[in-house]
Amino acid sequence: MKYSSISMLVAWTFLAATQLHAAPPASTTDYSSLIESPQQPNRGGFDSLTLEQMMQKLQVPGASIAVIRDFNVHWAKGYGVADVESGAKVDTNTLFQAASISKPVTAMALLRAAQDGKFSLDDDINSLLRSWKLAGGEFTKDRPVTPRALASHTSGLGDGFGFPGYGPAEALPTLAQILTGQPPSNVGTVLMERPPLQAIKYSGGGFVVLQLALTDTLEQPFPEIMRSYVLEHDQQHVRATALPGSRPERRPRPRQPGQVDGRQMACLS
Secondary structure (H helix, E strand, C coil): CCECCCCCHHHHHHHHHHHHHHCCCCCHHHHHHHHHCCCCCCCCCCCCCCHHHHHHHCCCCEEEEEEEECCEEEEEEEEEECECCCCCECCCCCCCCCHHHHHHHHHHHHHHHHHCCCCCCCCCHHHCCCCCCCCCHHHHCCCCCCHHHHHCCCCCEECCCCCCCCCCCCCCCCHHHHHHCCCCCCCCCCEECCCCCCEEECCHHHHHHHHHHHHHHHCCCHHHHHHHHHHCCCHHHCCCCCCCCCCCCCCCCCCCCCEECCEECEEEC
């Protein structure tokens, strides 16, 4: 079976969300019209296309779109096919690869674990890792890689490649195999490229390290961590509070693009 993807349709969802935020529709029919029709105002690019036209242009067989309103799924609908061979339709229960949408959710679990005192955001990541260690070499002689640096893409890790994922019938690698580029991993080795906090560079590999650190430290499977720390967490316990090791008496400084903790950072592509 060949499965569909939702490549680049996230952009469409955000464009539609701009209109939804400005004037929330009164009915689910209105949501369908806003999302499926050409976007207004027309700012160029894909705005003049309907959702169907955009899927055809980008060769996307299927997509699923949800509208979040007041912290709940207010409306959802599937489009196209989930399996291009059988013709099975996408519906609201069809599973898609989450890709980098999972990063902010992982960051939320990281922050909750730090808030609960499991570790500090400024701990040496190797003090949290049990099943694999990050070889920093000369890059970490003055400053270790920390959870804070990994979550902010300032750790010095580089992976120069995307993470394409795995088909339902393919063997899944362990996290250590992904990090070292060993089969059945389909990506290369995740390595240090520079000392931490010298530059900002997007690193999917950094979040693989965070995932491993969470599972090693909390001694739970990652799906269970996400379920208990984020997805099913009682909302009445979510509150603004100082994280362990933070200094609330310090007056926060406005943070500009390309800055970390008030210091200018180089942005690498």
